[in-house]
Structures are given as C-alpha cells and as structure tokens.
Amino acid sequence: IREEGPPSRAHPKSRNRKMDFEEEWGLALDDIDGKGKGVRTTRIFRAGEVLCDYHGEVVTEEEGQNIHDSTEAQETGYMFFYKRPTGEKMCIDAHLHKCCCHPDRQTFGRRINHSRKHANIRPRLFRLNFESGDRDVMLFFATRDITEGEEILFNYGVNKKQFSGEGLDLEWLD
Numbered sequence: 576i577r578e579e580g581p582p583s584r585a586h587p588k589s590r591n592r593k594m595d596f597e598e599e600w601g602l603a604l605d606d607i608d609g610k611g612k613g614v615r616t617t618r619i620f621r622a623g624e625v626l627c628d629y630h631g632e633v634v635t636e637e638e639g640q641n642i643h644d645s646t647e648a649q650e651t652g653y654m655f656f657y658k659r660p661t662g663e664k665m666c667i668d669a670h671l672h673k674c675c676c677h678p679d680r681q682t683f684g685r686r687i688n689h690s691r692k693h694a695n696i697r698p699r700l701f702r703l704n705f706e707s708g709d710r711d712v713m714l715f716f717a718t719r720d721i722t723e724g725e726e727i728l729f730n731y732g733v734n735k736k737q738f739s740g741e742g743l744d745l746e747w748l749d
C-alpha cells in the first residue's frame with residue numbers, strides 16, 4: 576500500500592464501553608466473498624467524513640521493508656508505505672493483529688480491502704500532536720456519500736509486481 580500526503584470529530588457518547596469504538600462509530604468487520612475479511616459501514620457516511628485511521632506503528636521505509644521481508648507472506652499486506660511532504664519515506668506497520676496502544680481490541684484500517692475503480696474512501700496524511708509528542712496519522716475520508724452496509728475500499732496504489740508474494744492470481748488488483 577503506498578500513498579503520499581484535520582478534521583476529527585468528537586467521539587460519540589459511549590453507549591456500551593465493551594463495544595469497539597469503530598463499531599460504535601459506524602464500521603464493522605465482515606467476511607467478504609473472495610477477499611477474506613473486510614470493513615462495512617453500519618450507518619451512512621457523508622462525503623468528506625472521517626471513517627477511521629490506518630492504525631499501526633510508524634517506522635521508516637527501511638524498517639518497514641525489513642519487517643516485511645521477515646514476516647509471513649500472509650501478514651505482509653498489513654503495511655502502509657507512504658512519503659511525508661518532506662520527502663521522508665515511511666511505513667505504518669500493522670502486521671500485528673493488536674497494537675500495543677490498544678491491546679484489547681482490533682482496529683479496522685488494516686482490514687480495508689483494495690479497489691482502484693470502486694474506491695469510496697481515500698487516505699490523507701496528518702501530523703497530529705499527542706501527549707507523547709507529534710505523530711503521523713493516516714486518516715481515511717469518504718470520497719462520496721456511503722450508504723449503510725457498503726464495503727469501504729481504497730486504492731492501495733500498488734501494482735501486481737509489488738504483490739508477487741501472493742502469487743500470480745491477482746485479478747482483484749484492478
């Protein structure tokens with residue numbers, strides 16, 4: 576997954592603390608024919624709205640490549656390579672199912688499938704200030720109104736050669 580690059584909304588009032596935030600926010604994990612897992616909306620999202628982030632550990636491209644090369648092939652699809660406006664090449668590593676900041680729950684960004692032709696969200700890079708310091712955050716925005724129950728998809732911006740680890744049957748990489 577490769578991309579270049581504030582609005583954030585207040586968290587909705589918590590109705591059920593056990594519910595994953597993103598489920599409450601309007602996203603749910605689902606089995607998608609021929610794609611494994613994917614993410615669907617559970618409410619309408621308006622064009623321009625933020626759906627979620629691509630959550631993971633921010634590392635340099637080189638570190639990301641090393642992790643990629645030493646990780647099982649089926650886990651290597653969970654890495655988002657991008658370039659900062661300053662030109663630095665970086666990677667958000669989400670190959671682990673749970674991250675160290677949310678060890679009790681899964682995040683949805685890593686489960687979003689690819690489509691070039693039917694993408695309905697797009698990633699944008701932000702540099703946000705946290706108590707722990709400034710951090711890169713990749714947010715997904717709706718590119719059009721999205722109805723309830725739609726699968727959310729974004730353009731990975733990769734070609735078949737970059738996915739050679741998965742074999743030659745990559746018709747899905749439209």
Ligand SMILES: C[S@@+](CC[C@H](N)C(=O)[O-])C[C@H]1O[C@@H](n2cnc3c(N)ncnc32)[C@H](O)[C@@H]1O
Nearest residue numbers: 609610611612613652653685686687688689747
């Ligand atoms: C970031 S993961 C997406 C979530 C993944 N489907 C899962 O079950 O965890 C990327 C991997 O999902 C699969 N994938 C993504 N988009 C797809 C599509 N349009 N059709 C089929 N498989 C897809 C590929 O195996 C890819 O390496």
